[in-house]
Amino acid sequence: MSDTKNVLIVGVGGQGVITASEILSEVAMLEGYDVKKSEIHGMSQRGGSVSSHIRFNKEKVYSPTAPEGTIDFLMSFEKLEGLRWIDHLRQDAVAVINDYRWDPLPVSSGQVEYTPEVEKKIKERRKAIIYKASDVASKLGNIRATNIVLVGTLAKLLPFKKETWIEVIKNRVPPKTIELNIKAFEEGFKQEF
Amino acid sequence: MEKPKKKILTGNEAIARGAYEYGIEVAAGYPGTPSSEILENVVLYKDHVYCQWSPNEKVAFETATGAAFSGRRSMVTMKHVGLNVAADPFFTVAYSGIEGAFVIISADDPGMHSSQNEQDNRNYAKFAKIPMLEPSDSQEAKDFMGEAIKISEEFDTPVMLRVTTRTCHSKSIVTLNDTRPENKKEFPPRQSQKYVMIPAHAKKRRLIMKERLEKLSKYSEESKLNVEEINDKEIGIITNGISYQYIKEVFPKASVLKLGMTNPLPMQKIRKFTETVKKCYVVEELDPFMEEQIKSAGIKVIGKEVIPEIGELNPEIIYKSITGKDFGYTNTVAELKLPTRPPALCPGCPHRGVYVVLKKLKARVSGDIGCYTLGVLPPLSSLDWQVCMGAGVSMTLGIEKGWDENVAEKLVGVIGDSTFIHSGITGLIDMVYNKGTSTIIIMDNRITAMTGRQEHPATGKTLMGEETHELNLVELVKAVGIKNVEVVDPLDLPELEKILKTEMARREPSVVITRRKCVLIDKELKRIPLEVDPEKCTGCKLCLAVGCLALSFEDKKTKVDPMLCTGCMVCARQCNFGAFKQNGTYLEFKKQK
Numbered sequence: 001m002s003d004t005k006n007v008l009i010v011g012v013g014g015q016g017v018i019t020a021s022e023i024l025s026e027v028a029m030l031e032g033y034d035v036k037k038s039e040i041h042g043m044s045q046r047g048g049s050v051s052s053h054i055r056f057n058k059e060k061v062y063s064p065t066a067p068e069g070t071i072d073f074l075m076s077f078e079k080l081e082g083l084r085w086i087d088h089l090r091q092d093a094v095a096v097i098n099d100y101r102w103d104p105l106p107v108s109s110g111q112v113e114y115t116p117e118v119e120k121k122i123k124e125r126r127k128a129i130i131y132k133a134s135d136v137a138s139k140l141g142n143i144r145a146t147n148i149v150l151v152g153t154l155a156k157l158l159p160f161k162k163e164t165w166i167e168v169i170k171n172r173v174p175p176k177t178i179e180l181n182i183k184a185f186e187e188g189f190k191q192e193f
Numbered sequence: 194m195e196k197p198k199k200k201i202l203t204g205n206e207a208i209a210r211g212a213y214e215y216g217i218e219v220a221a222g223y224p225g226t227p228s229s230e231i232l233e234n235v236v237l238y239k240d241h242v243y244c245q246w247s248p249n250e251k252v253a254f255e256t257a258t259g260a261a262f263s264g265r266r267s268m269v270t271m272k273h274v275g276l277n278v279a280a281d282p283f284f285t286v287a288y289s290g291i292e293g294a295f296v297i298i299s300a301d302d303p304g305m306h307s308s309q310n311e312q313d314n315r316n317y318a319k320f321a322k323i324p325m326l327e328p329s330d331s332q333e334a335k336d337f338m339g340e341a342i343k344i345s346e347e348f349d350t351p352v353m354l355r356v357t358t359r360t361c362h363s364k365s366i367v368t369l370n371d372t373r374p375e376n377k378k379e380f381p382p383r384q385s386q387k388y389v390m391i392p393a394h395a396k397k398r399r400l401i402m403k404e405r406l407e408k409l410s411k412y413s414e415e416s417k418l419n420v421e422e423i424n425d426k427e428i429g430i431i432t433n434g435i436s437y438q439y440i441k442e443v444f445p446k447a448s449v450l451k452l453g454m455t456n457p458l459p460m461q462k463i464r465k466f467t468e469t470v471k472k473c474y475v476v477e478e479l480d481p482f483m484e485e486q487i488k489s490a491g492i493k494v495i496g497k498e499v500i501p502e503i504g505e506l507n508p509e510i511i512y513k514s515i516t517g518k519d520f521g522y523t524n525t526v527a528e529l530k531l532p533t534r535p536p537a538l539c540p541g542c543p544h545r546g547v548y549v550v551l552k553k554l555k556a557r558v559s560g561d562i563g564c565y566t567l568g569v570l571p572p573l574s575s576l577d578w579q580v581c582m583g584a585g586v587s588m589t590l591g592i593e594k595g596w597d598e599n600v601a602e603k604l605v606g607v608i609g610d611s612t613f614i615h616s617g618i619t620g621l622i623d624m625v626y627n628k629g630t631s632t633i634i635i636m637d638n639r640i641t642a643m644t645g646r647q648e649h650p651a652t653g654k655t656l657m658g659e660e661t662h663e664l665n666l667v668e669l670v671k672a673v674g675i676k677n678v679e680v681v682d683p684l685d686l687p688e689l690e691k692i693l694k695t696e697m698a699r700r701e702p703s704v705v706i707t708r709r710k711c712v713l714i715d716k717e718l719k720r721i722p723l724e725v726d727p728e729k730c731t732g733c734k735l736c737l738a739v740g741c742l743a744l745s746f747e748d749k750k751t752k753v754d755p756m757l758c759t760g761c762m763v764c765a766r767q768c769n770f771g772a773f774k775q776n777g778t779y780l781e782f783k784k785q786k
C-alpha cells in the first residue's frame with residue numbers, strides 16, 4: 001500500500017465537518033501534495049452523522065476513501081461520533097476529540113440512553129486527545145468556531161506549515177469572522193498532548 | 194507562460210466547469226442527490242450558459258432537447274431515478290439525434306446514500322443505444338464533458354455521462370482552461386424526417402441508429418477513453434468509473450483495462466487484454482453490465498462470482514473479494530451498541546407540526562419524497578406508504594377506491610411543494626376526475642429543502658437569481674376542481690387539527706396547504722429559545738415524542754439546547770404542567786383534547 005496519509009473528520013450535520021475538511025484539503029494542495037477528499041452526509045440538513053475522508057500524498061492519490069483500519073488521524077466534533085469511528089484508526093494513530101455531547105434523536109426522544117463513559121471507551125481503544133473545544137470557542141465569543149479550534153489541534157499533528165493553515169482559513173471563513181477564527185485556530189494549536 | 198490554474202473540485206463542480214469550457218449553451222435539470230450541485234455550479238457561468246431548474250426531469254430533458262434540436266449545445270442533469278421520469282423523451286431523442294451536442298447527465302447512487310433504490314442507469318444507455326462515458330475523478334469529469342460534446346456532434350447522438358455519488362461528491366485536483374469555443378451555427382432549416390418522429394420517419398432512423406452504433410463501436414475500440422495499463426500479467430482487471438481508483442489503491446501492480454467509454458464496449462480490446470493476462474476480473478459497481486456482455490462474447494472473466502453486486506464498492510471490499518484478506522480492521526465498537534444517529538427534521542421544522550397532529554388523529558398516511566419523509570422514523574412514526582415522487586397523491590386515491598368510507602376518513606396524502614409541482618398535480622387532477630374524497634396535505638415550506646434548498650416555480654425566483662411569476666398553489670388547486678382548500682400555519686397545532694378533522698370527515702376531496710418557510714431559509718425567524726423549569730417538569734417525556742434534536746433528557750427532566758431551539762413551541766404545546774418558558778414567561782397552552 002502507498003504511504004498516503006489518511007485523515008477522517010466526523011461529527012453531526014451542522015457542526016462544520018465539511019468546512020474543516022475543505023480547509024485541510026486546500027492546505028495540502030497548497031503545500032504541493034496530491035489530495036482527494038470524500039464525504040457522505042445524511043439526507044437531511046441537521047442532526048445526522050457526517051464523515052469526511054481526506055487523503056494526501058506527494059505521489060498520486062487514487063481512492064478518495066481510505067480503507068477501513070488505515071486512518072492515521074481522526075478528528076471528531078462530538079464524542080459519541082468519535083467512539084463510533086475509533087476502530088477505523090491504525091493501532092498507533094491519534095484521535096482529536098471534542099468533549100461535547102449532542103444527543104442523537106433516539107436519545108433526545110427518550111427511546112435509548114446516551115452511551116456512558118464514552119471518553120474511557122475511546123481511550124481504551126486508541127491514543128486520544130479529548131478536550132472541551134466547544135467551551136474554548138464559546139469563551140472566544142462563538143461556539144460555531146469549534147471546528148476551527150479542533151482544526152488548530154489537528155494542524156499540530158500534520159506536516160504542513162502554520163502559515164498555510166492561517167492563509168486558507170482567512171480565505172474560507174466569512175470576512176467578519178476572520179479574527180475570531182484565527183484566534184480559535186491558535187487556541188486549538190496550543191492544546192497540550 | 195502562465196502556470197495552468199489548479200483547483201480542488203468536486204466531480205459536480207468539475208462537470209459544471211466542463212460545461213463552461215467546452216461550450217454548453219443551455220442547461221436544465223431537476224434537483225436530486227447526488228446531481229444537484231452540477232447546475233448550482235453552472236450558474237457561476239451564467240453570463241455564458243443559460244441554466245434553469247425545471248418542474249421535473251421530463252420537462253428539463255425536453256427543454257434541453259429543444260435547444261439541441263435547434264443547434265445549441267445543451268445538457269440535462271438529474272439523479273438516477275430522474276431518468277425514469279424522463280425516459281419517454283430519452284428513448285426517442287436517441288432516434289432523432291441532434292444538431293447541437295446533447296449531454297445527458299445521470300448521477301447514480303450505489304449504496305443508496307440518499308435514494309429509494311440503486312438502479313444502475315448504465316442499462317439505460319444500452320437500452321436506448323446511445324454512447325456512455327464514465328469518469329473516475331474530477332479531472333475526468335471535466336475532460337469527459339468535452340469528449341461527450343465531441344462524440345455527440347461527431348456521431349449525431351445524445352451522449353450519457355454517467356456518474357455516481359462518489360465521483361460527484363469527492364474532491365480532487367483539476368487543471369482549469371479558459372478556452373470556451375464559440376458556436377457559429379445558424380438556426381437550422383426544417384428537417385422533419387429527422388426531428389418529427391412519426392412512424393415512417395422513425396423506421397428510417399432506426400436503421401441509421403444501427404449504423405451509428407457500429408461506428409461508435411469502432412470509435413470505442415480506438416478511443417483514448419479506454420486505456421490499457423499493462424503491468425504484472427498474472428492478474429488483469431477490467432473496470433470503469435470510481436472502481437478504477439479503488440483498484441489502483443489496492444492492486445498497484447495489476448494490469449488494468451480502464452474503460453471510460455462503457456457503451457458500446459470495445460470488445461476486441463477487451464478480448465486482447467484478457468489474452469494478455471493470466472487471470473482476468475471484471476470489477477464494476479452494481480449490475481454485471483460489462484461482465485454479461487463480455488461473457489456473452491465468449492470471453493472468460495471472473496466478475497460477480499466474487500465482486501458484490503449490491504451497494505457501493507470500496508478498496509477494502511475489492512481487496513477482500515479478490516484476495517480473501519483484509520487490512521486488519523476489527524470492529525470492537527459494534528458490541529457497545531451505540532445509539533444510531535439517523536437524520537432528523539431540524540429543530541423548528543414546520544413539517545413536525547403536521548406529523549404531531551396526524552399522529553394524534555391516528556391518520557393513515559400515504560407519503561412522498563422530501564424532508565417530510567423523515568416523519569417515518571420514530572418517534573413520529575407517521576408514514577404508511579411511500580414509493581416515488583408524486584405517488585403520495587395518486588396512491589391515496591387507489592387506497593380509497595379499494596376500500597370504503599371507514600378507511601377514507603382516516604386517510605391522508607402528504608406531499609411537499611416542490612414534489613407537488615413535480616408530479617403531484619396530475620394525481621390531484623385524477624382525484625377530482627375520478628371522484629376521490631380524501632384529504633391531501635401540501636407541506637409548503639417554500640423551497641426544495643431536501644436536496645439543498647433549490648428554487649421552484651412557486652418560490653418566485655429562478656436558478657439564475659431572477660424574479661419571476663410565483664405559481665399560486667391555492668389557485669392552481671382550485672382550478673383543477675378542488676373546492677375545499679385551506680391554508681394554515683403548521684405550527685399552529687390547534688388550528689391545523691381543527692381543519693384536518695373537518696376535511697378528513699368531509700366526503701369530498703380537500704387540499705390543506707400547510708405553509709411556513711423552511712427554518713433554514715427563514716430570515717425573519719426570531720429564534721427565541723424555550724427553557725424548561727425543572728421544578729415544574731415531571732419527567733413525563735410527552736414533549737420528547739415530537740422528536741426534536743434541541744431537546745434532551747437529563748436527570749429525569751427535559752432540557753432545551755438554546756443553540757438549537759428556534760422557539761417553535763411544538764414541544765411546549767405537549768406539556769400538561771406548564772413547565773416551558775420563553776423570555777422568562779411561562780407558556781400556558783389551553784389543553785387540547
Ligand SMILES: Cc1ncc(C[n+]2csc(CCOP(=O)(O)OP(=O)(O)O)c2C)c(N)n1
Pocket residue numbers: 223224225226250272274275278562563564565582608609610611612613636638640641642643644
Ligand atoms: C424523480 C426524482 N427526482 C428527484 C428526486 C430527489 N428529491 C427527493 S425529494 C425532492 C424534493 C423535495 O422537495 P419538497 O417536495 O418541496 O419537500 P421538502 O424537502 O422541501 O420538504 C427531490 C428533488 C427523487 N427522489 N426522485
